[in-house]
Amino acid sequence: MKKVFLTVATAFALLHPGFAQTNSKTESTGYQSRKLKLEEINLVSSYYSQDGNNAAVTGGVGSQKLTDIANVFEVKLNRYTSKERKHTFGLEVGIDHYTSASSDKIDLQANSSASHADTRIYPSLSWSVENEKKGTTLALGLSSSAEYDYLSFGGNIAFSAKTKDRNGEFTAKFQTYLDQVTLILPIEFRPNGGEHETGGTAARNTFAGSLSYSQIVNQRLQLMLLADVVQQNGYLSLPFHRVYFSDGSVHQEKLPSNRFKLPLGFRGNYFLGDNLIVKTYYRFYTDNWGLTAHTAELELPVKINPFFSISPFYRYYTQTAAKYFAPYQRHSLADQYYNSNYDLSKFNSNFYGAGIRFAPSKGVLGFQRLSMLELRYGHYTKNINMNSNIISLNIKYK
Template structure:
């Protein structure tokens, strides 16, 4: 948790610099200027007994510390179009008991911990008078055994009365997966760290429509189409057959996903909002899932609100899953990854948001702090906890 407070100190110093910039340039400047800064830090821990690295058995103990730093700049060009640049940098560091078992004979290996860097940037041009906008974005994610590069394009158009908005988005991710196989499956059991890479590409299209029904109700319809191609297994996941032999997870090299969603927000008076969400998901590997979520932000006073939430999830198993030592030599594809098994889960918790009128620590523009806690539990002996802190300067 030490990282959270160090990051908060950094944001404090940055807020001073940004405030000075605003004082010198003025709020009416047409050039890009800092509009908002967010820092989100979180701590995640989990435990369970179905580790895919060891064939569906063994410890799933894992901890992750994440910090995401986000800066949004806004300006206007000569044609009065609004330009927004959203730049984000994320850094995660995790330790994993299961990943440490890539080499079963080692007390501790290099794979027990890793750090992931994931920067991104999105440029948006909005014509507020005509009610349409266009954006383009780039992203990257880097860790020891995985490298991803992404790009996206998005277009939005409001209805004439501005009560509805249609959005279309296209995304592509071009990934490289290092073939870090279990040590006993390498030639001669070697521990060489120069691993070949395999391609994994993802192409996605999204459509959404948001409509204000009346002063109290707003709804949104969401649909995605996702196509994945390439190496879709994880190379260090073991699968034990019923004859005791060990194999590397093997899954098809293509996957088609279709998520469909519905979101509705209802304002109960001035102090309570009911935020509901439902999603149906299906793919050609055999998974069918349902997600239902409810969050109820309650404004306790003008500056403080609490948001309890609950999410229920259930899914069927992929066609290629079987537990430890249940696969046979006749299986063309096989996995013992319990994330692809049949299960249901619950995620519940609450958030607390404070927007003091004089700002945090006496800084008027350092205007929001939010703390959220959630507990996640599957019915297959796995559970986790996450706590996050969001600081905003505006």
């Protein structure tokens, strides 16, 4: 965490001088410049644990025990220019550390292999400029993610425009992720059987376009329509996922080198008086691997008093199986592609829990700048013998 704070401090020191206005400009235009200032700081910490018996590393059978501790630190700075345009700069740094029983089975003979735990670091930078008079915003972002067997670089650009009455807003966004996957093979597929031996690297690229339109219908009802188009190319398998065929032979997972995804969504928020909001969400998903899914979510934030609220939520999800999936020892040599990862199987799931939000006017525990504290808990179950729990804490400083 010390390194995170040093990174934030360095970024602030670099940004601040570059956006300070000189006195000469103030005198010539009569405009009083606004220096770069802190908008907010967010810290989100979470703990996740899961269990199940369908590990893809061992061909769709075996323990799926996993724990993950995640911390995300975000800083937002803003500044208005002489043309009354609002510039917002964001820096985010995330660090996850996980332990996985199934990853430990990449080497079936090891009690604790190099793959049983890993740490992922994922920093990102963002910038946006908002023309408040015209109601338009342009945003750019860069990101990266690194862990033991994966390296990713991403970029995005977005544009949004509000309607003349400011009740509607259209947003278009394009994202790309350029990844390198280290081919860590199951121990029995390594030519020399070495613990740190790999099969080289392979590329995986993702391109995504998103469109959304939000509308304030009246004082109580807000609606949003969402549509995404996603194209993935390259090495889309995971090299350490085993697949056991009906003849008893074992193979590495093999999937097509392209995948097209089409998610379509809808959000609706209805304000029932001053103390209750009904938040709804629905998403339809389909892809060219034969997988179709539906998601429905309901959240009911209840304001107990002006500073304290509780938000129970429930989400139902169901999907069909991808055409390349089959359970343990169900694939045959006639199959061109094969996979026993139950994430691509037919299943339905339930996710439910609640959040508690505390935002007193005088600050949390009397600290004026500590504006909000939120604690959320969720329990997740699949009908294929898998369950998980997650608890998260969000602290906001303004």
